[in-house]
Amino acid sequence: MSGKTKFYIVAAEALPEIFVKVAEAKRMLQTGEAGTVGAATRKAGISRSAFYKYKDAVQPFNNMKAGRIITFYAMLKDTPGVLSDILSIFAASGANILTINQSIPTNGCAAVTVSAETSDMTISLEELIAQASAAPGMVKFEILAG
Numbered sequence: 636m637s638g639k640t641k642f643y644i645v646a647a648e649a650l651p652e653i654f655v656k657v658a659e660a661k662r663m664l665q666t667g668e669a670g671t672v673g674a675a676t677r678k679a680g681i682s683r684s685a686f687y688k689y690k691d692a693v694q695p696f697n698n699m700k701a702g703r704i705i706t707f708y709a710m711l712k713d714t715p716g717v718l719s720d721i722l723s724i725f726a727a728s729g730a731n732i733l734t735i736n737q738s739i740p741t742n743g744c745a746a747v748t749v750s751a752e753t754s755d756m757t758i759s760l761e762e763l764i765a766q767a768s769a770a771p772g773m774v775k776f777e778i779l780a781g
Contacts, residue, residue: 717772
């Protein structure tokens with residue numbers, strides 16, 4: 636066998652219970668539901684030694700069809716409230732904002748990138764783009780990636 640690690644995607648129901656519990660303990664640590672490994676393993680019903688044995692080998696699979704992350708680029712006028720108005724459009728659409736990066740304004744404008752998870756939007760992507768593009772203070776709005 637070669638030295639390369641092989642990976643498989645397996646339904647959780649087909650895995651030994653320990654792997655599912657290790658993944659659950661890792662999730663609790665990541666979300667803050669449990670503050671320590673000891674607390675997470677107790678809640679998951681496994682030993683700390685089992686957790687440490689498998690923690691690096693067990694990773695949840697994030698189904699890319701379940702969510703869609705899109706990064707938007709905006710050029711905004713350097714006017715109070717413009718960014719807030721744009722973020723309100725995202726919030727009203729049901730998009731979940733993941734990151735916001737803004738440059739220091741120069742020549743009266745600031746470049747902003749917004750990454751958002753769009754699978755739960757209540758309006759179409761085209762409508763979001765139209766609303767954001769028409770917002771007061773918006774100079775340019777487009778999809779950068781996704």
